[in-house]
Amino acid sequence: MAKTIQQINERIASGEAVVVTADEIIGIAEDIGIKKAAEYVDVVTTATFGPMCSTGAFLNVGHTTPGLRMEKIYLNDVEAYGGIAAVDMYIGATQASIAQGDEYGGAHVICELIEGKEVKLRAYGKGTDCYPRREIETAIRLDEINEAYLYNPRNAYQGYNAAANTSSKRLYTYMGILQPNLSNITYCTSGQLSPLLNDPLYRTIGIGTRIFLAGAQGYVAWMGTQFHSGVARDEDGRPLSPAATLAVVGDMKQMSPSYIQPAVFEKYGVSMFVGIGVPIPILDEEMLKTVCIKDSDIAMNILDYSVSDGAKPILKKATYAELKSGEVDIDGKKVRSSAITGHNKAREIAELLKEQIADKAFYLTEMVQSFPQGNKLNSLK
Amino acid sequence: MKTRLLLSFPHNLTAEPVTYTLVKRYDLIPNILKADIDHNRQGSLLLEIEGEQANIEDAVMYLRGSGIDVQALKAAIVIDEERCVECSACVAACEIGALRCDEEFKLKFEADKCIECMLCIQACPLRAIRSIF
Numbered sequence: 001m002a003k004t005i006q007q008i009n010e011r012i013a014s015g016e017a018v019v020v021t022a023d024e025i026i027g028i029a030e031d032i033g034i035k036k037a038a039e040y041v042d043v044v045t046t047a048t049f050g051p052m053c054s055t056g057a058f059l060n061v062g063h064t065t066p067g068l069r070m071e072k073i074y075l076n077d078v079e080a081y082g083g084i085a086a087v088d089m090y091i092g093a094t095q096a097s098i099a100q101g102d103e104y105g106g107a108h109v110i111c112e113l114i115e116g117k118e119v120k121l122r123a124y125g126k127g128t129d130c131y132p133r134r135e136i137e138t139a140i141r142l143d144e145i146n147e148a149y150l151y152n153p154r155n156a157y158q159g160y161n162a163a164a165n166t167s168s169k170r171l172y173t174y175m176g177i178l179q180p181n182l183s184n185i186t187y188c189t190s191g192q193l194s195p196l197l198n199d200p201l202y203r204t205i206g207i208g209t210r211i212f213l214a215g216a217q218g219y220v221a222w223m224g225t226q227f228h229s230g231v232a233r234d235e236d237g238r239p240l241s242p243a244a245t246l247a248v249v250g251d252m253k254q255m256s257p258s259y260i261q262p263a264v265f266e267k268y269g270v271s272m273f274v275g276i277g278v279p280i281p282i283l284d285e286e287m288l289k290t291v292c293i294k295d296s297d298i299a300m301n302i303l304d305y306s307v308s309d310g311a312k313p314i315l316k317k318a319t320y321a322e323l324k325s326g327e328v329d330i331d332g333k334k335v336r337s338s339a340i341t342g343h344n345k346a347r348e349i350a351e352l353l354k355e356q357i358a359d360k361a362f363y364l365t366e367m368v369q370s371f372p373q374g375n376k377l378n379s380l381k
Numbered sequence: 382m383k384t385r386l387l388l389s390f391p392h393n394l395t396a397e398p399v400t401y402t403l404v405k406r407y408d409l410i411p412n413i414l415k416a417d418i419d420h421n422r423q424g425s426l427l428l429e430i431e432g433e434q435a436n437i438e439d440a441v442m443y444l445r446g447s448g449i450d451v452q453a454l455k456a457a458i459v460i461d462e463e464r465c466v467e468c469s470a471c472v473a474a475c476e477i478g479a480l481r482c483d484e485e486f487k488l489k490f491e492a493d494k495c496i497e498c499m500l501c502i503q504a505c506p507l508r509a510i511r512s513i514f
């Protein structure tokens with residue numbers, strides 16, 4: 001029997017909703033079968049905690065008197081974008097500090113604000129009739145500024161290629177250190193817990209979907225950038241290469257440093273570990289089938305990162321389960337594989353979201369608009 | 382045998398002639414790897430000590446008896462478990478397999494395998510691994 005999101009929310013409100021994680025549903029469906037499981041379970045929680053470069057925050061720090069039109073802005077010596085209204089700014093996670101270089105960046109500033117720490121603000125303007133002031137040097141704290149919300153243009157990739165290196169030189173990448181001569185593989189995504197892999201054709205995840213974002217209740221704001229829903233798929237609709245992404249938004253004042261952490265990738269730069277959880281309503285048997293995706297069902301391409309000119313060749317097509325086993329056979333060579341993602345954090349988020357829903361602290365939303373299917377990617381000429 | 386000891390001094394003891402006593406009384410050869418002594422605050426001293434095992438044990442007793450905290454260090458790196466998010470980026474860097482992940486994605490460090498190449502320090506995106514030197 002099919003359920004609606006409204007009915008599921010009513011069950012949450014009455015404390016009857018059955019909520020399980022995307023790890024747990026696999027065993028439940030094996031035990032009682034797809035049909036019974038679809039009736040029994042209302043929501044399946046999914047999550048990921050990985051480095052997501054396309055992360056940043058809009059801040060409004062409040063006006064001074066006389067006013068200053070902030071055009072050049074630095075937060076703890078990290079430049080924030082000031083090309084919007086007077087005291088609005090965007091601080092991007094990957095922006096490096098002018099004082100400390102790649103060891104400190106926008107991600108650190110965002111996290112220090114979330115931790116409640118004081119952040120040094122320097123801002124300059126040319127001085128106008130309505131904003132005569134030309135500079136300011138002061139300190140801000142999250143609870144003292146107006147709005148502060150994360151707006152991440154591209155998070156939660158639906159699958160991501162694994163990386164290796166066949167050259168004779170060690171590579172330092174955003175996928176971590178890749179040892180020379182095909183000595184190791186690194187991979188991201190949270191496998192069977194991954195949000196978009198549990199809803200491969202975006203039946204329930206769309207614009208307006210309420211999510212767990214770094215400890216706060218956030219929303220899917222839009223399709224993420226580089227949205228590539230038009231990739232080749234298997235017979236169950238699962239993408240065979242990286243596909244959709246999410247643009248997400250959430251209130252920094254509700255976030256917790258436990259679920260968002262700055263990252264520094266050696267000789268690459270600053271990034272951010274972002275924790276995202278997405279609840280999937282079990283509308284019918286079809287939906288239940290898709291959330292039963294297992295690590296062994298997830299196709300992962302292992303790409304050669306030593307090739308930088310043109311498309312990186314695929315060294316091997318493996319499954320997530322193979323990568324997770326710690327060793328993958330490539331042409332007879334046993335190659336070590338390890339993650340660049342916080343698996344246990346992802347599990348923790350899926351568990352936490354499950355508890356929040358069971359405790360009536362988190363309700364599901366109907367999406368406002370669905371994502372486009374068949375979207376293609378353009379390259380820069 | 383050789384062993385590495387990290388001594389932490391309370392502020393009233395930072396001037397204690399520790400190394401002298403180790404040589405004279407316990408017949409040990411101390412090699413100072415790192416000293417961080419501020420006469421007004423707590424200090425620390427990283428020593429590599431060579432000598433008879435029994436003498437090293439006696440010396441540790443003596444140091445502890447005089448109010449110095451002594452930690453035996455097996456490896457050149459320390460992982461800050463508070464900061465670690467178990468992302469396993471360090472596992473990728475550790476070719477020798479001293480750092481690895483178990484099936485539950487818990488980070489395991491086998492200090493006696495470590496060859497002190499220090500690559501994991503660069504690899505850790507959380508900067509949760511530091512050198513003891």
Ligand code: SF4
Pocket residue numbers: 458474475476477478479480494495496497498499500501502
């Ligand atoms: S120092 Fe080198 S050998 Fe030791 S744990 Fe780190 S990477 Fe492994």
Ligand code: SF4
Pocket residue numbers: 460464465466467468469470471472488504505506507508509510
């Ligand atoms: S790289 Fe750092 S944060 Fe990641 S598992 Fe290793 S010590 Fe922990």
